[in-house]
Amino acid sequence: MAPEQIDVKQARDIMESDGETVYIDVRTEQEFAEGHPRGAINIPIGTPNPLMQRLDPNPDFLDVVRASVPEHTPIVVGCKAGPRAEMAATLLSQSGYPKVRWVLGGFHGMTDGLGNVLAPGWRHLGFPESREAGEGTGYSSLRKKAGKTQEPSVSS
Structure with missing residues (x-):
């Protein structure tokens, strides 16, 4: 089944009314630390590759999601504007x-x-946001929970 596209207002309403849904912000750790929807967790779909000035696929994405979010949990996926979220949502589906x-x-x-x-x-x-990126929400802690202790290597 294809993931459903929603707008920001629908996402906020879901997050405020449904205590079961998890909001996964798939932006980079730096983007997440600069602000994110309150209650979101950070699992980047891509990792920065400074040599090539691009994002490379995060090889640990699915493993970290599986360790952090039970399979039947409803998920809302967000990014900066939409494209990374759509890609991640399709992969999760x-x-x-x-x-x-x-x-x-x-x-x-x-x-x-x-x-x-x-x-x-x-x-x-103007929806509620946070800069919290610590234990249980930040990618570093979620990677550790998934047993991922080495940083992904930068490819060229």
């Missing part, structure tokens, strides 16, 4: 998670080439 939604607009919103807002973001709408 294909991996057996039955109730996955992804957020169009993400944390900062989606704009066109001229800067026109196509989908507002969590921050733009």
Whole structure:
């Protein structure tokens, strides 16, 4: 089953009304630390590759999700604007998670080439946010919980 696309307002409503749903922010650790939806956990879909100035696929993504989120838990996936969230949500759905939604607009919103807002973001709408990235929410602690002690290598 394909993941469901939702907007930021729907994501906020789900997170406020459903204590079971987990919000996975798939942005980098640095992006997450700069602000994220309150209650989100950080499991990046990509890892920074400074040599190539891009994000490489995070080889530990699914293992860390599996160690952090039980398979039948409803999931909302968000990123900066939407594309990484859609990619991660599709991967989670294909991996057996039955109730996955992804957020169009993400944390900062989606704009066109001229800067026109196509989908507002969590921050733009003034929804509750946090900078907490510690035990149980930050990627480093979730990686340890999954038994991943070595950092992924940077490929060229």
